[in-house]
Amino acid sequence: MAQTHLxxxxxxGIGYEFTSQLLARGHNVIAxxxxxTATGSKLAALQSQYPGGQLAILECxxxxxxxxxxxxxRVREALHRETRTRAVLDVVVLNAGVLVYPNRMxxxxxxxxxxxxxxxTIGPLLAAQHLLKLSQPEEAAHKPVDIKTLVFISSDSGSTTNFRSxxxxxxxxxxxxxALNQGLRHLAAEVHRKHPNPPVVLALHPGxxxxDMAANVEVDWEVKGVIGPEESIECMLKVIEEKxxxxxxEGGRVSMAKDGLEEETGAATFWTWDGRRYPW
Known part of the structure; x- marks a missing residue:
């Protein structure tokens, strides 16, 4: 069944590859x-391959x-046409990010x-905050929008317990x-307490x-396990489907129980592109 992804x-980079692979699988995408304007962009070229409205391009x-x-x-307006009583965003992926190298403290x-x-940090968390508010619209004329899974693209560089000196x-x-990792964990806990149908919140390290973001970064150490965007996204889509x-x-609860771990209900979890739980 076709889903709607944002x-x-x-x-x-990986955001474009997410869009491309989801469209190829028959899903609807808001990118x-x-x-x-989208004119002349890679997204516009991709949109021309799916003329039936499968891909909507918005500015943000x-x-x-x-x-x-x-x-x-504009997301609310785009979803207002849904025939269901409540509109649905099956998966929201917050991928916006930047790396200006070097950035030594x-x-x-x-x-x-x-x-x-x-x-x-701030932009992705605020975007998630405002998107989640769509589930409780202030005006009755606005159809509520339920988000099922909320995914933040993070990094192993953001782990505080596995410091990469x-x-x-x-x-x-x-x-x-x-900071993003801590913010999304608090967001997950707060939303779980407040919302009757809170989303599953995941952080993903894409590998x-x-x-393009890493193309101009030359480091003095060996970078192990380099993969292409195609492999990263194919694997992350499997993780999103499973977790x-x-x-x-869902939310890592089954694997957590098997490993004898205990975690607060509704807590966010951190995963690698290949499905391994990663330490915060």
Whole structure:
């Protein structure tokens, strides 16, 4: 059955690959890019391959709260045409992110640090916050929108218990991803307490992916296990299907019980692209 997915940050890299693979599987996709027009973009070219309205392209710049609010309003409008009583976003993937290398803490400028925090932490969390508000619209004329699974693209650089000290030049990036991880965990707990049908919240590490964002980064250590966007997304889609809402291991509860672990109901969980639980 066709699902509806929202990919925030889909103009290139893994966001674009998410969009491409989901469309190929017959799903409907709402994809975002920062530019005001899609003309001439990779997404526009992809949209031309699916002329039946399977792909909708919206503008969203996560560094601007006004842009986020406008985007959320357009999502509501796009889903208002659904025939069901409540509209559904089966999966929301918050993929927007930036890496300006190097970003050493001992050399970091205010602007560089702010750029990483705004794009990697604040923007995605605020976008998720406002999207979740669509489930409880203020006006009766607006159809409620239920989000089943909420996925944040994180990084192993953001783990605080598995600190990667050899990653020279990743200070601001790692701090922004660690802040994202803590923020999404709090968001998951708060939403679980407040919402009657809260989404499953996942953080995913996509692996060491060869994307445009990493193309100009040359490091002094060996990067192990490099994979392409196609492999990363194919594997992450399996993880989302298994760990997301309605999956065989929804929220990781089944595997957690097998491992003898205990975690608060509704807590977010952190996974690698190949389905391994990762330490926060």
């Amino acid at each position: 990919i925030l940050g889909a103009s290139r 975002t890019q920062r530019a005001a 710049d996560v560094s601007s709260e006004a842009s986020i609010l406008g985007f959320v309003a 001992s050399e970091l400028s205010f602007a560089n640090f702010s750029h990483h925090l705004t794009t990697n 050899f990653e020279d030049g990743f200070g601001a990036y790692a701090a922004s991803k660690a 060491e992916v060869t994307t 997301g809402a309605g999956g065989a291991d």
